Amino acid sequence: MQKRYLFTPGPTPVPPEVLAAGAEPMVHHRGLDFREVYERSLARLQDVFRTESPVLLFSASGTGAMDSAVSNLTRAGDRVAVVVAGAFGERWTKICAQYGLDVQRIDYEWGEVPEPAEIGAAVGESGAEIVFCTQSETSTGVVSDIQAIKAAVGDAVLVVDAVSSLGAVPLETDAWGVDVVLSGSQKALMCPPGLAMASVAGHLWDRLPPARSFYFDWRQTKKAQEAFDAAFTPAVSLIRSLDVALGMILDGGLDAAFERHVRLGRAARAGVKAMGLELFSPDDDTSAVVTAVRTPEGIEAPVLLRHLRERHGVTLAPGQGALKETVFRIGHIGWFDIFDIAAALAAIELSLTELGADVERGAAVTRAFEAYEQRVAA
Ligand code: PMP
Numbered sequence: 121m122q123k124r125y126l127f128t129p130g131p132t133p134v135p136p137e138v139l140a141a142g143a144e145p146m147v148h149h150r151g152l153d154f155r156e157v158y159e160r161s162l163a164r165l166q167d168v169f170r171t172e173s174p175v176l177l178f179s180a181s182g183t184g185a186m187d188s189a190v191s192n193l194t195r196a197g198d199r200v201a202v203v204v205a206g207a208f209g210e211r212w213t214k215i216c217a218q219y220g221l222d223v224q225r226i227d228y229e230w231g232e233v234p235e236p237a238e239i240g241a242a243v244g245e246s247g248a249e250i251v252f253c254t255q256s257e258t259s260t261g262v263v264s265d266i267q268a269i270k271a272a273v274g275d276a277v278l279v280v281d282a283v284s285s286l287g288a289v290p291l292e293t294d295a296w297g298v299d300v301v302l303s304g305s306q307k308a309l310m311c312p313p314g315l316a317m318a319s320v321a322g323h324l325w326d327r328l329p330p331a332r333s334f335y336f337d338w339r340q341t342k343k344a345q346e347a348f349d350a351a352f353t354p355a356v357s358l359i360r361s362l363d364v365a366l367g368m369i370l371d372g373g374l375d376a377a378f379e380r381h382v383r384l385g386r387a388a389r390a391g392v393k394a395m396g397l398e399l400f401s402p403d404d405d406t407s408a409v410v411t412a413v414r415t416p417e418g419i420e421a422p423v424l425l426r427h428l429r430e431r432h433g434v435t436l437a438p439g440q441g442a443l444k445e446t447v448f449r450i451g452h453i454g455w456f457d458i459f460d461i462a463a464a465l466a467a468i469e470l471s472l473t474e475l476g477a478d479v480e481r482g483a484a485v486t487r488a489f490e491a492y493e494q495r496v497a498a
Contacts, residue, residue, distance in 0.1 A: 127464040128437040129258050129284055129410040129451030130307040134361070135368065138310055142361035149356055150349060157363050159348045164366035168286065168309070168374065169301055169319045171293040176341045178316045179355040182283035182304030185316035186215055188336035189279050189300055193250055195329045196220035201248035201276070203239055203269075206230050207259035207440045208281055212252040219332060224248055230443065231260045231400055231412075240272025250277045256285035259440040261401025261412040261449065263289055267296045277324065283307060286317075287369055288381045288453045289408050293319055300324070305358065308377075308409075310365040310454040314358045379496045381408040384452040384461055390491035391465035391484035392450075395472070400439075400447045405496070411450045412439070416477045421448045427471045434467040458492045 126133050147153035165175040178184050194200060200221050202212045205228035216223045224246040228234050234253070243251055251273050256263045263285060270278050279300040282291050286301070287308035293301050298321075305315035320338060331337035335352070344351035369377060388411040389403055400412035415421045421439055425448055428434040439447030450464050465484040472479045 122433040125434045125460075125463060125467070127450055127452075127460060128435055129449060129453055130304070131313050132307055132310065132451060132454040133456070133460075134310055134312055135365070135455050137368070138361045138365045141364040142312065142357040144357070144360060146356060149354055154356060155348050157360055158350065158354070161359055161363040161366060162345060162348075164363065164370060165317060166319075167370055168366055169293050169303075169317070170291065170295065170374075171301070171319045171321075173294070173319050173321050174342050174345060175317050175319045176338060176345065177354070177359070178318070178336060178341070179314060179352075179358070180316040180336075181306075181313055182281075182302065182316050183211065183215075184336065185283075185302035185304065185318045186211065186281060188316075188318055188333065188338065189252070189302060190215045190219050190221070191333035191336055192328055192331050192338040193277065193279065193300070193324075194219060194221055194332075197222060198250070199224060199246065199248045201226055201243045201246050201251045203234050203251070203253040203264075204228065205232060205234050205254070205260065205262060205264075206257035208254045208257055208283070212254070212281070216252065230441065231262065233262050233402065233406075234264050234269070236265055236268035236272040239269055240274070243273045243276050248276065250279065252279045252281070254281040255291060256282070256289065256409040258284040258410055259443070261407050261410045263406045263409060266291060266298060270296050270298055284409050284453060287374070287377060289406075290378055305362055308381075308453040309362065310368070311361045312358060314355050315362055378408075381453065382496050383492045383494070384408070384456055384458065385411060386494070387458055387461045387488040387492040388450050388452055388465070391461065391488035392468070394483040394487035395465070395469055395479045397479070400443070409451075409453050410437070411452065412443075412447050413450065414446055415448060416472065416479065419472065419475055419477050420445050424448060424468075424471060424475065427475060428467055431474070432467045432471065434464065436464065436468075458489065461488055461492070
């Protein structure tokens with residue numbers, strides 16, 4: 121018998137009431153039973169996205185929402201700018217290339233924080249009218265300043281991948297004037313994987329080119345959602361789960377959720393540093409989604425992760441790309457509390473000791489609780 125613990129930045133743990141909603145008997149998607157849930161979920165999504173614009177809901181993983189943005193906003197040959205600072209910035213470039221776009225990369229080292237003024241200047245020079253960027257680069261733990269990036273790119277259309285950040289860190293879609301925001305169900309929204317969302321600002325609708333995807337056609341989706349009658353058979357069970365999860369998030373308050381994520385990030389960083397480990401992700405409050413940590417000298421990250429999973433039932437996330445051997449990641453988005461962080465830290469400390477690393481024992485959990493107890497200044 122072994123208890124399993126999931127501490128990854130997506131999929132994330134799902135509350136029991138959310139799982140239970142997804143297990144309810146099936147209903148027909150064009151009947152009143154579903155319509156009520158659909159209507160309420162779409163309204164709740166607007167509250168979580170902090171927008172008055174429609175939030176389009178697709179049965180897909182987060183990448184589906186990214187694909188929809190490229191296929192609805194662009195024509196083949198268009199010049200676009202992409203901010204690349206990790207694996208998910210790279211994904212933007214691949215999608216854009218597949219749709220035949222002229223991609224102007226704005227590159228940063230993995231782990232570097234994108235600089236809004238530089239992005240503004242690069243976009244201006246490139247002449248691109250659309251900019252694709254990532255709010256929380258899950259591969260590095262870096263969270264970008266979307267408000268400043270939007271201010272810096274001016275009238276260019278800003279498309280933000282908020283797959284791992286929506287509901288975890290502030291994103292004021294309307295107040296900041298962000299044109300398109302994309303997310304997915306399996307991160308801070310505390311649901312199983314399988315739903316993707318896209319908020320599309322009102323001013324874009326009159327200037328959209330013909331959609332280059334049938335399934336992800338934004339106009340068709342919007343029209344169907346306005347009648348609460350999905351264009352295609354929706355993922356009924358997942359939307360029921362989403363409805364419950366969004367209700368929980370909004371009942372607790374989004375601002376309270378943002379504060380909790382900051383404090384969980386502080387706790388994770390304080391704990392790993394107390395063990396004597398080095399952070400890869402930034403050591404400040406922006407890093408509220410995922411904490412990326414370098415393994416100690418002589419311990420390969422895949423070995424540590426396998427040991428954690430096999431010996432202790434604990435799943436953490438590996439480093440991505442070139443960081444695979446040297447970095448591991450602790451997720452703390454969505455349905456996480458301080459006891460999850462404490463368990464993750466205790467398991468890391470124990471596993472590293474078992475693997476022969478020289479780590480400080482007994483300090484991490486105490487430091488994590490101390491860091492968590494500090495309130496975030498308003
Ligand atoms: N963008 C970011 C920032 C992500 O973290 C992820 C998922 N890890 C994705 C996009 C892709 O989402 P999915 O795997 O749901 O397609």
